[in-house]
Amino acid sequence: MSDYKEKPCYSKGKELKDVRKSGKAVPWKSKKLLSLELAERLKEMEYFKKFISVSQCAQVLVFRKTYAGDYRLFQTWFCKDRLCPMCSWRKSLIQSYFMTRVVKEVFKRKPKSRWIFLTLTTKNTFTAKELSKELSAMTKAFREMCRRKAVQKNLLGFYRVTEITVNKENMSYNQHLHALLCVSSSYFKKDNYLNQESWTQLWKHHMKLDYVPVVNIQLVKPKKFKEKESDGLVSAVQETVKYESKSSDYITQDFELDKQVIADLSEALRGKRFSSSSGIIKKVQQELKLKDAEESDDLVNVDGEPNPEQFVEGEILARWHDDVGTYIVDN
Numbered sequence: 053m054s055d056y057k058e059k060p061c062y063s064k065g066k067e068l069k070d071v072r073k074s075g076k077a078v079p080w081k082s083k084k085l086l087s088l089e090l091a092e093r094l095k096e097m098e099y100f101k102k103f104i105s106v107s108q109c110a111q112v113l114v115f116r117k118t119y120a121g122d123y124r125l126f127q128t129w130f131c132k133d134r135l136c137p138m139c140s141w142r143k144s145l146i147q148s149y150f151m152t153r154v155v156k157e158v159f160k161r162k163p164k165s166r167w168i169f170l171t172l173t174t175k176n177t178f179t180a181k182e183l184s185k186e187l188s189a190m191t192k193a194f195r196e197m198c199r200r201k202a203v204q205k206n207l208l209g210f211y212r213v214t215e216i217t218v219n220k221e222n223m224s225y226n227q228h229l230h231a232l233l234c235v236s237s238s239y240f241k242k243d244n245y246l247n248q249e250s251w252t253q254l255w256k257h258h259m260k261l262d263y264v265p266v267v268n269i270q271l272v273k274p275k276k277f278k279e280k281e282s283d284g285l286v287s288a289v290q291e292t293v294k295y296e297s298k299s300s301d302y303i304t305q306d307f308e309l310d311k312q313v314i315a316d317l318s319e320a321l322r323g324k325r326f327s328s329s330s331g332i333i334k335k336v337q338q339e340l341k342l343k344d345a346e347e348s349d350d351l352v353n354v355d356g357e358p359n360p361e362q363f364v365e366g367e368i369l370a371r372w373h374d375d376v377g378t379y380i381v382d383n
């Protein structure tokens with residue numbers, strides 16, 4: 053017999069408080085409020101189609117109880133707008149699960165491999181058009197750079213993501229690539245090693261820049277001494293390659309500025325790929341049928357498909373109520 057109805061936070065007519073067995077509260081309400089903030093801006097911008105879809109995102113949540121005693125989201129509708137805070141949060145969970153599985157598997161197959169975290173930037177851009185052009189140029193240059201013999205010979209695979217930050221002081225955008233490179237241990241041999249200066253030169257060359265770009269390189273190391281190495285690597289990687297919702301860049305007190313950023317980002321990101329991979333990382337991704345935040349269409353099951361047998365009887369449905377600004381349990 054399920055005991056879920058005895059818990060006040062899952063009782064009919066009460067506010068939903070989705071709490072994991074670990075005690076961690078799931079931020080449904082705060083994400084929904086942020087998505088509604090985005091919707092409000094879209095409405096003012098007369099992006100009506102987007103407005104309707106974002107404002108309907110995760111309106112009704114259906115959970116099923118698991119044998120473990122907590123609830124798992126079973127069904128809802130997500131708008132999948134690239135800027136939606138609710139959807140970005142779900143994607144960040146997918147990304148986190150994805151990175152964990154990939155890193156553990158690569159570590160199993162290539163225990164001697166090492167991981168390097170590379171950040172490649174160019175000068176800030178000021179318009180959607182410039183930003184879009186720069187992003188395309190950067191992904192192309194990155195591919196070319198990785199094909200260079202000096203890089204290729206020790207590279208086992210890469211995983212790269214695009215990130216954009218907004219500088220509100222002068223309303224410019226900084227676009228950068230974060231790349232996680234899996235290299236063989238021979239990379240660290242004297243003649244093979246590429247230091248920051250070499251990476252900077254390579255990036256400058258392939259981007260055809262007339263200035264010295266900011267390039268950062270660091271070795272990914274497990275933080276805690278004695279931590280099981282693959283676990284340590286996983287948490288270090290988690291910290292470096294995130295799928296982050298940058299809603300604080302376009303949901304602020306300044307409505308006019310927000311609208312400009314939303315318009316620019318929507319235009320610049322159209323048709324762009326957020327991530328790509330190669331080599332052993334791509335192979336592991338394909339063999340394990342793992343999808344990252346970019347590829348996954350399923351924002352309900354963010355940590356792999358559930359086993360139907362893990363559910364016990366009992367379903368709860370929570371609906372968003374605009375008047376009180378929260379989810380209320382319906383059944």
Ligand SMILES: [Zn+2]
Pocket residue numbers: 087106109110130131132133136137138139140
């Ligand atoms: Zn959404």
